[in-house]
Amino acid sequence: MNNNFTRPLLLAAALASSFGLYSLTSRPTVAPDPNNAGLKLPAGFGALVVAETGGRARHIAVTPQGNIYVKLNRPKDGKGILELKPAATGKATVTGGFGGYGGTGIAVKDGYLYASSDEDVYRYKLDAKGEVTNPTQPEKIVSGLINRRQHESKSIALDNAGNLYVNIGAYSNSCQIKDRQKGSLGQQNCPILDSAGGIWQFRADKLNQGYGSGSRYATGLRNVVGLDWNAQANQLFVMQHGRDQLHDIFPEMYDTKQSAELPAECLYALTKGANAGWPFLYYDPIQKKKMLAPEYGGDGKKEADPKYLEPAAAYPAHTAPNALLFYTGTMFPEKYRNGAFIAFHGSWNRAPEPQKGYYVVFQPFKNGKPSGPWEVFADNFAGSPEKVASGRADHKPCGLAQGPDGSLYVSDDKAGTIYRIVYNKK
Amino acid sequence: MKKLVVLLSLLAVAAGPAAAQKKTPVKAPAKKAVGVPAAVLAQGKSVYVQNCLSCHQADGLGVDGLNPPLAKTDYVLGDKTRLTKVLLNGLQGVDINGEPYNNVMPAQESLTDAQIAAVLTYVRNSFGNKASALSAAEVKAIRAANKK
Numbered sequence: 001m002n003n004n005f006t007r008p009l010l011l012a013a014a015l016a017s018s019f020g021l022y023s024l025t026s027r028p029t030v031a032p033d034p035n036n037a038g039l040k041l042p043a044g045f046g047a048l049v050v051a052e053t054g055g056r057a058r059h060i061a062v063t064p065q066g067n068i069y070v071k072l073n074r075p076k077d078g079k080g081i082l083e084l085k086p087a088a089t090g091k092a093t094v095t096g097g098f099g100g101y102g103g104t105g106i107a108v109k110d111g112y113l114y115a116s117s118d119e120d121v122y123r124y125k126l127d128a129k130g131e132v133t134n135p136t137q138p139e140k141i142v143s144g145l146i147n148r149r150q151h152e153s154k155s156i157a158l159d160n161a162g163n164l165y166v167n168i169g170a171y172s173n174s175c176q177i178k179d180r181q182k183g184s185l186g187q188q189n190c191p192i193l194d195s196a197g198g199i200w201q202f203r204a205d206k207l208n209q210g211y212g213s214g215s216r217y218a219t220g221l222r223n224v225v226g227l228d229w230n231a232q233a234n235q236l237f238v239m240q241h242g243r244d245q246l247h248d249i250f251p252e253m254y255d256t257k258q259s260a261e262l263p264a265e266c267l268y269a270l271t272k273g274a275n276a277g278w279p280f281l282y283y284d285p286i287q288k289k290k291m292l293a294p295e296y297g298g299d300g301k302k303e304a305d306p307k308y309l310e311p312a313a314a315y316p317a318h319t320a321p322n323a324l325l326f327y328t329g330t331m332f333p334e335k336y337r338n339g340a341f342i343a344f345h346g347s348w349n350r351a352p353e354p355q356k357g358y359y360v361v362f363q364p365f366k367n368g369k370p371s372g373p374w375e376v377f378a379d380n381f382a383g384s385p386e387k388v389a390s391g392r393a394d395h396k397p398c399g400l401a402q403g404p405d406g407s408l409y410v411s412d413d414k415a416g417t418i419y420r421i422v423y424n425k426k
Numbered sequence: 427m428k429k430l431v432v433l434l435s436l437l438a439v440a441a442g443p444a445a446a447q448k449k450t451p452v453k454a455p456a457k458k459a460v461g462v463p464a465a466v467l468a469q470g471k472s473v474y475v476q477n478c479l480s481c482h483q484a485d486g487l488g489v490d491g492l493n494p495p496l497a498k499t500d501y502v503l504g505d506k507t508r509l510t511k512v513l514l515n516g517l518q519g520v521d522i523n524g525e526p527y528n529n530v531m532p533a534q535e536s537l538t539d540a541q542i543a544a545v546l547t548y549v550r551n552s553f554g555n556k557a558s559a560l561s562a563a564e565v566k567a568i569r570a571a572n573k574k
Contacts, residue, residue: 073491149519149528173530181516181532248480259480348489351480391483396490414490 030090030407030422037419040379044333044425047378050409050418051084051092057411057418058104059155059323059399061113063130066404068092071106071115073413075099081106081115083132090407090420098124098135104225105156105166106399109204114164116154118147121166121202142166142202144210146195150179151223157236159229164204165236166214169223170197174243174295175279182249186295190279193219197278199227199238199270220276220308221268225345226324226400232338233368236270237312239321239342243282243293244349250294258300260353261286264314265321267340267363267370277308285314313370319357320345322398326365329406332423339365341377343397343410346388354389358382360397360410378421381412462547462559470548473541477534478549486553492529494522497553506546506560510568513542539565 032046039047056073063069068084076082079097086092105116113124113132122138141164145154151169158164170192176184190197195211198219202209217236226239247259254262263282268274281290281304290308292298315321323343327336339362346357360378364371382393399411403420410419481493488495496502499522502509516533534542539562546565550557 149526150530152528178532179530182536184532245480248477256480348483348492349480351483352475390485391489392485392487 029088030405030420032422032424037417038380038383039419039421041421042377044423045421046424047419047421048090050086050090050420051094053082053084053094053416053418055082055416056413057082057399057416058153058413059106060401060409060411060418061106061108062401062403062409063108063113063126064404065130067130068401068409068418069106069108069113069115069132070411070418071103071399073104074102080117084418086420090422092418096135098132099138104153107156107158109158112204114141114156114158114204116156116166118152118154119143119145121154121156121164123204139207141204141207142209142214145200146171151196151241153223153225155225155227157227157229158204159236160231160234162204164202165217165227165229166200166202167221167224167227167238168196168198168200169225169241170278172279173222173245174249174293176249176295180245180249182251184249184295186279186293192279197221197223199224199236201272217272218268218270218274218276220274220278220280222278225320225322226342228324228326228340230269230326230338230365230368231328232326232365233269235368237324237326237340238268238270239324240266240268240276240278241320242266242317243278244318246282246294253294253300256352260350261317263291264311264317265319265344266311267313267315267321267324267342268309269312269369270309274309275307276311277304280304281308283311283314285317288314313363313374315342315344315361315374316347316356318347318349320347323400325400325402325408327402327406327408329402329408331406332408335364336362338368339363340370341400341408342374343400345396345398345413346382346391346393348391351391355391356388358388358393358396360400360408378410378419462551466544466559467548467551469541470544470546471552473537473545474548474552477537478545481529481531486549486555488527489529491525492527493531494525494527495553496549497555499523502549503555503557506558506564507568509546510542510560510565511572513537513546514569514572535569539563539569 033048037047055076070082080101081099083096084092101117103117121142124132148171155167175190178184201217202214223241224238242263246254264285290304292302292304322345325341342361344357347355362377363374381395382388395412396414398413401409408421486496513534517531542565543560543562547559
């Protein structure tokens with residue numbers, strides 16, 4: 001009797017609570033900060049500060065479960081990789097750390113977390129919860145890559161065929177006999193290119209690889225910090241940091257204004273064996289031409305040998321593209337699908353002209369190729385136009401990652417802020 | 427009589443700051459770069475703009491991780507010989523105030539002794555720095571010893 005009476009009540013209560021649960025989970029719980037984390041974004045987008053890591057957050061990776069891994073330029077309290085777990089609100093706390101080495105590269109692929117120091121690449125096994133199972137005993141995939149301080153970042157990307165791509169930046173500005181010395185000419189055939197100034201390819205699952213077991217996939221790339229595999233084109237795209245100091249080195253050929261605008265920061269679509277032409281050329285975005293570098297006989301007017309790879313797109317000089325990400329999520333509107341986000345760390349070599357950058361750009365793509373003009377997507381990392389001009393930015397965007405829900409994460413290696421950009425409009 | 431007035435007023439001037447300091451802890455008057463003629467600073471600034479600014483920046487604070495700051499560092503404010511040799515020989519791979527800076531500084535040995543003296547004097551007395559001037563003769567001597 002009693003049972004018969006209470007049963008419908010319990011059922012009703014159970015139904016009510018499950019409806020309540022349903023409405024909770026269906027409601028978007030990740031809310032942008034009231035000030036959008038200080039960023040300027042297109043209409044319908046919002047942003048929140050996920051966490052303040054206090055470290056120099058270079059690249060960033062997010063697992064399918066939503067765990068965030070941040071690679072620090074220098075270890076903080078002995079930890080070069082930070083693990084963050086976001087709450088339902090999107091706010092996260094640092095829940096762990098490991099990897100006592102500084103570096104830039106980090107990526108999640110097929111159940112592994114890959115991370116690089118400035119000489120080596122390691123990988124860690126991820127479990128079903130997206131947590132690293134062997135934090136103190138990673139597998140050493142690649143070691144012994146050259147690091148002579150300049151352009152030291154060993155940024156990484158992985159394709160869908162089990163290959164790992166590693167940037168080995170040139171330890172030089174323009175392969176002069178005396179680096180950055182006024183008037184010094186280029187070294188013949190630039191021997192730096194033997195071990196740097198390109199992208200090297202390794203197997204993603206093979207241990208203890210080095211120069212001997214990898215291959216130089218593409219050359220003539222001065223320094224690539226941002227690179228990503230484009231699954232639509234089945235092709236590696238890279239953002240090169242163009243050469244510095246045309247005026248300082250060849251003041252009779254270039255004035256300070258020209259030096260600030262030359263050369264473009266270039267996006268390249270690579271195929272095996274590609275040669276983008278550094279140090280023998282630079283790309284002039286005003287003339288839209290590959291120009292012979294003054295170190296190798298150029299004068300600002302002579303064009304380079306046409307055999308070198310044409311850039312796929314060009315961006316303002318010296319703005320330092322530090323991350324490239326092809327967006328494959330569905331949270332953002334259709335136009336962003338398969339397009340590229342590029343994080344520009346911001347310039348220094350435009351002085352005495354005002355500095356530029358410190359923003360995330362969107363480059364539309366169609367059928368695996370850049371299509372149409374790029375636009376600034378997320379701005380005001382610097383804090384004010386004055387801070388952009390002086391180069392004294394509050395934040396410098398350095399890494400990009402896509403969350404499982406299609407959010408865009410941005411890391412900042414100036415103050416260590418982790419941002420998350422979401423789309424709210426329905 | 428006139429002499430006495432002058433003497434008294436001189437004494438008053440001399441005693442003035444001391445007396446003031448006793449009474450209230452007034453801020454010490456901004457120290458001028460004693461003995462650094464404006465013309466030398468102007469020459470130094472001109473050399474700085476031409477040869478140093480693009481890396482070390484207009485505010486002398488350098489670039490994070492790449493080009494070191496010139497403000498409040500022992501390298502700039504300390505030993506003149508070591509500082510002069512940075513210009514004569516260039517520099518790379520040295521941490522400044524505990525921070526690494528990865529760009530190469532090229533040697534500036536093509537600058538004249540007077541230009542090096544002026545720019546170092548300027549840098550040592552700009553960006554909040556205060557340190558003694560360098561003379562062209564000092565640079566000349568350091569350069570001669572550097573060649574040996």
